[in-house]
Amino acid sequence: MSGSVYLRDERAHLITENECMTDKPFTRRLCSCCSYATVRKRLPILNWLPQYSLQWLKLDLIAGLTVGLTVVPQALAYAEVAGLPVQYGLYSSFMGCFVYCVLGTSKDITLGPTAIMSLLCASYIDHDPIYAVLLTFLCGIIQCVIGILHLGFLLDFISFPVLKGFICAAAITIGFGQVKNILGLHNIPQQFVLQVYYTFLRIHETRVGDVTLGLICIVILLCLKFMKGHMKSTEPNTSFLVKSCCTIIWFFATARNAVVVLSAAVVAFVFTDHNLDVFTLTGKTAKGLPPFRPPFFSEKTENETLSFKDITEDLGAGLAVIPLMGLLESISIAKAFGSENDYRIDTNQEILAIGLTNVLGSFVSSYPVTGSFGRTAVNSQTGSCTPAGGLVTGSVVLLSLAYLMPLFYYIPKAALASVIICAVLPMFDYTIFKKLWKVKKMDMLPFLLTFIMCFWEIQYGIVAGVILSSFILLYRVSRPQIQISGEGVVVLKLQSELNFPAMQYFSDKLYKEALKASPPRSAIVDFHRVNYIDYTVVKEMEDLLRQFKDKKLSLVFTRLSKEVLSVFLAANLKGFTCSHSVEAALQSLTGTETLR
Structure with missing residues (x-):
């Protein structure tokens, strides 16, 4: 609704010749950098804040609250994917809301943990929060440098077939990775092939309570999603009762993740209170807000002390793969919703916003974040007008950290697994095989190579796909028509x-x-x-x-x-x-x- 007015004010105060009359190049550049137009470009909040209205406030509050109810259960679940304690999902979910409100150029996008980013991080951090937080800091620095030097063109070398192959493989990897939690299995390896093998090897250890609850949660989530997708807008002459019922159904369908997780937690609490060990629970979590401190640049273990150099060597290719994939995912989402809602984004400004989010996020124990397609869709559909809705979303996360952490003890892992499975199911686009074969058969090669290699190691799949795409591109360049x-x-x-x-x-x-x-x-x-x-x-x-x-x-x-x-x-x-x-x-x- 408001996309047509967001960021449409092109009037900017420009330094005129009378204000900066000089022939010195350095002075002219300094004047240009300090001009109000430049400040407005670097602080996009100055574009929409002077026009802010009560109507926008109402819609941003609704959108921010709805996204907040979506992000809390997803954050807990995605931390599980990353191999971290669940509270780290919430630690990663609020800084982006506040930073993006000031620096972002899209009214819809929300920054936070995502399934793909969590899976990528799991490949490098080995369940170690210190590695995760330091990786966040380094990714943020790299992304800021890319934004300042306008190196966003590097993302163009990741072709659509490579990206699609990675996303499809990630959907299968993430989805199957949660089967162990649905079945209540323990000590299953992280590597996909071994994960499949040991899941079937130990399937006889399945816990009836976990699998029953997990399947029920999946059915409820799919039903609520189906209801939301088939709800028709009410007519102006519709009765108040019908409108109220539709609003309630819409709210529960939109906040379905929170509804299912909270309901499952209540059920688990009742069983636990009666000393019945039926479900595998999330367990004890850290209470309160994370301390604001810089990331640790070394780590002491039982046997040795790992230096900064040792940690960066262990992170290896992750220092290239994770920053680039984070930027690619977020900017692709921002462009898609900008096109849908009739506004344009500033790519380099978006890169700076993501980079600064990760840098500051590392001071509150966040792991790397990026734009979330699912939560961005919720934000857009609920009528967000500006990035100010993120302030409400961030506040919901902070309140959850401050007051609800003890309650997260009773959240069944099967319920979180059902949230993840339902979130990643739409990521697998089975029609892409037919489309690529029909449109351009040559593009099937990098797609299939990426898709298959990602089941071995995510980073190898992406690198192999990019290299093959580059060879195909170079071949075409070397053979002009x-x-x-x-x-x-x-x-x-x-x-x-x-x-x-x-x-x-x-x-x-x-x-x-x-x-x-x-x-x-x-x-x-x-x-x-x-x-x-x-x-x-x-x-x-x-x-x-x-x-x-x-x-x-x-x-x-x-x-x-x-x-x-x-x-x-x-x-x-x-x-x-x-x-x-x-x-x-x-x-x-x-x-x-x-x-x-």
Whole structure:
């Protein structure tokens, strides 16, 4: 509703010539950096706060409260995925709400723990909170550097098939990883293949109470989701009773995770109070808010002290994979909802917001966070107008930490597992196999490689997919499309850019069609679609010009852009000839050949 007005005020105070009259470049840059327009760009809250209204406040309160009731049970569950005590899920859920309110450019997105980020972290932190918090700090620093240096283009090297392969594999890995909690099994390894093996090996140890509760929770969650998806908007003349019933149903369906988890906790409490050990419970959790302190840069164990260098070596590829995947996930979500609600985001500002969230989050024992698709969808659907709804969501999390932690003892792990399974089910897009095969079969290769390798190790799957995608891209760059025509004079029309990887292929084509032909013939190269050439291209063209000259033939370049022409002229190539059109070059060469 309000997406059309959010961030639409383009009026900004710009420094004029009268305010900053100087010829010194450094002073001009300083004035520009200190201008109100720059401050507004770096603090997007200044764009919407002056326009804030009571109507926006009402909608943001509803959206923030609804998301808060969604994030609390999900945070507890995702901490389980990350291999951390459940309170770390809540520690990771409130800092992003406050930071993003000031720095974010999307009215919908919510930052916090997600299934994918939790799974990635589990691969590197080995159930160690100190590793998790330090990883958060380092990821935040890396993301801030990427944002400040405008290196967001690095995300473009992760293609959609690679991303989709990772998400589909992650959905299966996360979902199956919770089967042990549904069945009430213990001591199941983290690695996926071993997890599958030992789950079936110990399936006879299944606890009836856990599996019964888990299946009931899954059925209730799916039913509530189905009800919400099929609710129709009420007509204006609908009775108050009907409207009230629809509102109640909508609220319970939207906050279904909280409803199921709380209900399961009540059931577990009743059984425990009667000394019946029926369910596997979350157990004792730390009380109260986390202390505000910097992350530990070393760790003392029973046998040794791990230095900062030792920890970073253990984290290894995670210091590259987790920051990039966090940015990719969050920015993709922000762009999707910005397009849906008619506003645009600032990518580099989003990167800074996520980076600063992780840096500050590490001071409150957070593990790495990113944008959540599910909670962002809830935020958007409940009518959020600005990021101010995050203040309400963050407050709900803080209140839960302050007053409800003792109650989390009774939350059954099967209930949290059902929340995770229902959250990741939609992530697996089975139609992508058919779409890729139909649209572009070549893209099936990086998708399948990523998908399969992620079951071994998540990071290996992503890296393998990116490398294969890069090889495919380089192959296409090194084999430019060339349209060949002409009889007496061969005409080669380049249909794409000409860079150093493609130069050998182009040179071989030209040599085969002109110099090696019987008889050899002159050639025209049409550069109409080429806007950039490098030194390798220039040197190879110099060699080709010499070979044509030795055979007393001509090589003419046509329709050169200003940039390409300036490079050729700067190189001062002997025998370099150009023409404004292919037809003019043909006439010139035909006349020359006739004279000969």
